[in-house]
Amino acid sequence: MTAEREPEEIPQSPTIPSPYGDGPIPTYRHLKLSAFWFATNFLWGALITIMLPNELKHIAPHSRVFALSFLTAVGAIVPILVPLIVGALSDRCANPMGRRRPFIIWGTGINLLGLGLMGLAYHQAGVLSLNLGHEPTWLEGATALLTSPGFLLFLAAFMVVQFGNNIATAAYTGLIPDLVPQNQRGAASGYMAIMSQVGTLAGVVFSGIILGPFPEGIKYFVLAAVLALVAIITVTGIRETPLPKAPDKIDWSTYAKSLWIDPRKHQDFAWVWITRFLVMLGFYAVIPYINYYLTDVIKIEKPDGPAAILTATILVFSTFSGFYGGVLSDRIGRKRVVFIANLSMALVGLGFIFCRSFAEVMIVGIIFGLGYGAYVSVDWALGTDVLPSKDDAAKEMAVWHIAMTLPQTIAAPVAGMLIESFGKSAMYKGDDLIVHYTPGGYSAVFFVASVCFGAGALLLRNVRSVK
Numbered sequence: 001m002t003a004e005r006e007p008e009e010i011p012q013s014p015t016i017p018s019p020y021g022d023g024p025i026p027t028y029r030h031l032k033l034s035a036f037w038f039a040t041n042f043l044w045g046a047l048i049t050i051m052l053p054n055e056l057k058h059i060a061p062h063s064r065v066f067a068l069s070f071l072t073a074v075g076a077i078v079p080i081l082v083p084l085i086v087g088a089l090s091d092r093c094a095n096p097m098g099r100r101r102p103f104i105i106w107g108t109g110i111n112l113l114g115l116g117l118m119g120l121a122y123h124q125a126g127v128l129s130l131n132l133g134h135e136p137t138w139l140e141g142a143t144a145l146l147t148s149p150g151f152l153l154f155l156a157a158f159m160v161v162q163f164g165n166n167i168a169t170a171a172y173t174g175l176i177p178d179l180v181p182q183n184q185r186g187a188a189s190g191y192m193a194i195m196s197q198v199g200t201l202a203g204v205v206f207s208g209i210i211l212g213p214f215p216e217g218i219k220y221f222v223l224a225a226v227l228a229l230v231a232i233i234t235v236t237g238i239r240e241t242p243l244p245k246a247p248d249k250i251d252w253s254t255y256a257k258s259l260w261i262d263p264r265k266h267q268d269f270a271w272v273w274i275t276r277f278l279v280m281l282g283f284y285a286v287i288p289y290i291n292y293y294l295t296d297v298i299k300i301e302k303p304d305g306p307a308a309i310l311t312a313t314i315l316v317f318s319t320f321s322g323f324y325g326g327v328l329s330d331r332i333g334r335k336r337v338v339f340i341a342n343l344s345m346a347l348v349g350l351g352f353i354f355c356r357s358f359a360e361v362m363i364v365g366i367i368f369g370l371g372y373g374a375y376v377s378v379d380w381a382l383g384t385d386v387l388p389s390k391d392d393a394a395k396e397m398a399v400w401h402i403a404m405t406l407p408q409t410i411a412a413p414v415a416g417m418l419i420e421s422f423g424k425s426a427m428y429k430g431d432d433l434i435v436h437y438t439p440g441g442y443s444a445v446f447f448v449a450s451v452c453f454g455a456g457a458l459l460l461r462n463v464r465s466v467k
Helices: 027-059 063-076 077-091 101-125 136-146 149-172 175-179 184-212 216-235 254-257 266-296 304-332 334-349 358-387 394-423 439-462
Strands: 424-429 432-437
Touching: 027 063, 027 101, 027 149, 027 175, 027 184, 027 216, 027 304, 063 077, 063 101, 063 136, 063 149, 063 216, 063 394, 077 101, 077 394, 101 149, 101 216, 136 149, 149 175, 175 184, 175 358, 184 216, 184 304, 184 358, 266 304, 266 334, 266 358, 266 394, 266 432, 266 439, 304 334, 304 358, 334 358, 334 439, 394 439
Parallel strands: none
Antiparallel strands: 424 432
């Protein structure tokens, strides 16, 4: 029947061998291969955890939750679309440098431009003042924000950062399948997790503690410098086998159809995609609002430093579990490690609901970090294990990567609506109207996140081809 026909396939690029062969990959080469994960996570650790919440609190003090949820949701559209295009282009790139590195170079350049624009846009935005004489409603705050040229310019600059970063990382995700033998991907995924967690840790510590008192322009300069320097390490430190000749041009209509990976024929890929989607849905419901949670629930007036300390502590423990989780998964199986990690995140995530002091938040955060680190490292290896084809690795990794980016467009606004729906209180401090959201909204978000983590653990049993 017509309904059962496979979408027309695009011609695959030829299989090319890794320049490193099938032998063991030494530690120094793993570090060079994974170095760019440090850079990109340094960037997002600083922006998402510390800088954006603080900057939007300044730009839109009366509607900061809506501002952050809107910016996060709109910004996540780029990571959904760009990797699908760049993944296919890099699979067929016949540049003498290889398939992936040219895109890393160009993407990083655009990313650097976007960071410069964000720094300028923040200083041009000013403070959005409503002057209503009363506490603004959700609609009044949203309307004022979305008609503010300063905020819209800031949003546009953020989109440039997203665009450049996703050009680079979309091609970069194809390097592990390209260069690392399957029996070493757990270890490679562990190194990736270490560099990712350490990068996020460094970004949070630098932006929230070391550079906390400095102007935002200095912070953007540091982000740009780290991104550029570490990109050079990866680009110059690895080798790729170039394609012998350029494949046929892509028929984009046919390519769009080929993005459909039939879940009936590739069931394991589908289930891994679904479980990752659920876990990321829970994660991105929580992570953008940690800074505000510390302000509104834990009653910390200046949360940047404590947020940095909390995130840094979580990442130290997640880095530890990430490395050993990746290595352990090569021995006892990916599914077992991911199941335990997801289930622990589901149970421990509920603990944040009952925290009323920073010490309690730290204890819960440490235990959560152990589960999260193991999940991040092994989940990547699990994804590469169930790819339908290695020849189009970047394209298929881009489809798999949607399971991480799509939840950002859903989770952030839904979580923001939950927080807003439980109400807020306002009081004047001098001439300033200080707005606080109630703990009930944050409790609802943590509960929903824990349900997503638990579902991601339970549904993993449907994956059959991987232990």
